[in-house]
Amino acid sequence: MKRINCSPRPGWQQFAQSVGFNFHTFDGEPYWDETAYYQFRLQQIEQDLEQPTEDLHQMALAVVDDVVQSEQLLQQLAIPEAYWQAVRDSWHSAQPHLYGRMDFSYDGTGPAKLLELNYDTPTSLFETGFFQWVWLEDQLMRGEIPQHADQFNSLQDKLQQAFAELALPQPFYFSSVADSIEDKGTVDYLMDIALQSGLDARYIAIEQLGEADGQLVDLDGYAIEGLFKLYPWEFMLQEDFASTIISSKTQWLEPLWKSIISNKGILPLLWQKFPNHPNLLPAMFEQGQALKPGWVKKPLFSREGANIELITPQGKTVKETGPYDDSGYILQALQPLPKFVDSYSLIGSWVVGDSAAGICIREDNSLITKDSSRFLPHIILD
Amino acid sequence: MSREFKRSKTARLIMMVPAAGLMLTGCGEEPVEVQVYNTPDECAAYYNPPAQCQAAFAEAKALHPKVAPRYSNKRECETDFGAGQCEAAPVIANVENNATQSEPQAQSQQSSGFFMPMMMGFMAGQMLNRGGLAGQAPQTASKNASPVASQPLYKSRDDRQTFRTASNTPVASQPGPARVKPSAVKPKPAVKARRGGFGAQAARRTSSSFGG
Numbered sequence: 001m002k003r004i005n006c007s008p009r010p011g012w013q014q015f016a017q018s019v020g021f022n023f024h025t026f027d028g029e030p031y032w033d034e035t036a037y038y039q040f041r042l043q044q045i046e047q048d049l050e051q052p053t054e055d056l057h058q059m060a061l062a063v064v065d066d067v068v069q070s071e072q073l074l075q076q077l078a079i080p081e082a083y084w085q086a087v088r089d090s091w092h093s094a095q096p097h098l099y100g101r102m103d104f105s106y107d108g109t110g111p112a113k114l115l116e117l118n119y120d121t122p123t124s125l126f127e128t129g130f131f132q133w134v135w136l137e138d139q140l141m142r143g144e145i146p147q148h149a150d151q152f153n154s155l156q157d158k159l160q161q162a163f164a165e166l167a168l169p170q171p172f173y174f175s176s177v178a179d180s181i182e183d184k185g186t187v188d189y190l191m192d193i194a195l196q197s198g199l200d201a202r203y204i205a206i207e208q209l210g211e212a213d214g215q216l217v218d219l220d221g222y223a224i225e226g227l228f229k230l231y232p233w234e235f236m237l238q239e240d241f242a243s244t245i246i247s248s249k250t251q252w253l254e255p256l257w258k259s260i261i262s263n264k265g266i267l268p269l270l271w272q273k274f275p276n277h278p279n280l281l282p283a284m285f286e287q288g289q290a291l292k293p294g295w296v297k298k299p300l301f302s303r304e305g306a307n308i309e310l311i312t313p314q315g316k317t318v319k320e321t322g323p324y325d326d327s328g329y330i331l332q333a334l335q336p337l338p339k340f341v342d343s344y345s346l347i348g349s350w351v352v353g354d355s356a357a358g359i360c361i362r363e364d365n366s367l368i369t370k371d372s373s374r375f376l377p378h379i380i381l382d
Numbered sequence: 383m384s385r386e387f388k389r390s391k392t393a394r395l396i397m398m399v400p401a402a403g404l405m406l407t408g409c410g411e412e413p414v415e416v417q418v419y420n421t422p423d424e425c426a427a428y429y430n431p432p433a434q435c436q437a438a439f440a441e442a443k444a445l446h447p448k449v450a451p452r453y454s455n456k457r458e459c460e461t462d463f464g465a466g467q468c469e470a471a472p473v474i475a476n477v478e479n480n481a482t483q484s485e486p487q488a489q490s491q492q493s494s495g496f497f498m499p500m501m502m503g504f505m506a507g508q509m510l511n512r513g514g515l516a517g518q519a520p521q522t523a524s525k526n527a528s529p530v531a532s533q534p535l536y537k538s539r540d541d542r543q544t545f546r547t548a549s550n551t552p553v554a555s556q557p558g559p560a561r562v563k564p565s566a567v568k569p570k571p572a573v574k575a576r577r578g579g580f581g582a583q584a585a586r587r588t589s590s591s592f593g594g
Contacts, residue, residue, distance in 0.1 A: 210575030241579030
């Protein structure tokens with residue numbers, strides 16, 4: 001695994017705008033960064049990332065099966081009691097899931113270590129599945145990259161196949177928070193792929209969803225029978241329409257049982273069930289103990305690195321503030337991200353259905369990866 | 383290398399690229415055949431199995447209080463549908479009421495204070511098996527599944543010939559088979575939807591994204 005400097009494609013910003021990638025620059029700082037790329041060997045991809053991703057996915061599903069059978073665990077994950085039965089039902093009726101992303105600390109050697117699972121509302125999907133893919137094709141065409149280079153990125157193929165095979169109700173609605181450009185970009189990409197799979201895909205902002213007689217309805221008052229929501233389950237369970245999660249005849253993507261895997265509490269539960277697994281880090285629920293050097297503290301519910309605090313083995317505290325300060329916490333052994341040149345890099349590994357589907361790389365100047373962390377493309381070359 | 387490429391074969395966009403200019407919805411919807419009658423007896427007289435006529439009528443009648451247009455007083459309703467053509471609209475029990483109410487019958491009789499037109503006919507969404515047509519094999523359940531729901535029909539004061547859906551879409555001017563576009567006759571709840579019940583947590587927290 002190497003980081004290689006590379007000349008950006010001339011005019012790539014205009015191309016980005018033309019395909020709806022409106023958040024390639026974030027607060028004046030580059031978000032999409034093609035001044036360099038990461039290079040992997042095929043063996044690193046297949047043995048160290050692809051296979052562990054599929055193994056960890058199955059392990060996480062096994063933990064879900066434990067959690068739905070235990071009131072104590074549902075309690076520990078702070079899932080409101082009123083929804084326990086609905087969570088169980090969604091699992092036992094095998095409500096299908098679409099996608100997720102797990103984040104690894106990996107430097108090219110040794111086992112990749114799982115930092116967390118983003119299994120409810122993962123973003124950076126368009127950047128991975130489309131923009132990174134086009135970047136490679138363009139750079140191959142320009143001769144900037146050796147002709148036999150490849151990329152671990154079957155995301156769009158696998159999403160298209162999933163939409164074709166899931167037998168979703170139609171029309172199928174996609175929703176996100178109205179004024180989040182980034183979230184809308186992710187949802188637009190999913191809708192685009194769904195349309196290509198022949199689905200009647202329609203958009204509705206999460207704030208515009210209607211409720212009539214317990215049924216979720218669209219803007220014209222028609223029942224919504226299928227809904228993809230880029231909106232966290234733990235938010236929905238606290239809001240005015242929460243009871244519709246039980247009463248509405250709506251098939252959800254992601255299904256409600258994903259609220260167990262997207263919860264950081266899955267990390268201590270994985271460690272309890274599979275102690276000393278090479279891809280796992282020691283983790284426990286926080287019960288008032290002080291954060292020690294070499295450990296990280298994460299809220300049960302948080303996103304984009306928010307509200308995470310860590311102490312390096314040398315005793316230096318790194319802390320990220322944020323809006324997720326109202327849930328419990330877990331502690332996880334610190335596996336510092338590898339440093340290439342002067343940036344720390346994190347590997348996101350995608351899962352579609354139950355298959356590994358590619359990777360994305362994020363870089364930051366800090367040990368905590370955030371939504372503003374730069375996205376860099378990668379290649380496979382032997 | 384034994385494996386094939388590890389990247390997608392193609393990655394194209396159709397919606398996110400405005401230049402592609404594809405028509406995505408609406409056009410090209412095929413009309414489907416339905417049947418329209420004043421009464422179940424009239425339906426049976428058109429060589430349809432009486433049991434199927436009754437079933438379609440019952441479905442339409444059950445839908446009637448849920449989809450019929452609602453008026454705040456009888457006069458406004460009669461302005462649109464004619465004198466003596468309106469009735470009191472029942473309360474549409476919501477989900478909680480259904481679960482807790484010990485006498486659901488009493489609940490559905492209760493008036494909401496609103497008025498609605500009387501049901502003047504019905505549309506059978508399923509293709510009825512015509513008893514009078516010899517040699518036609520019985521259709522299977524899956525073949526029978528229609529994209530159109532059986533539903534109540536109404537007639538306005540100034541046009542007593544035309545059968546209209548609850549959302550005022552004209553569908554036929556005489557009993558018998560008719561052709562309709564499924565999306566134009568999709569029943570829509572008369573109850574006004576509440577909005578804004580999701581999204582409050584996002585509004586409370588400052589973040590550019592609620593994914594991760």
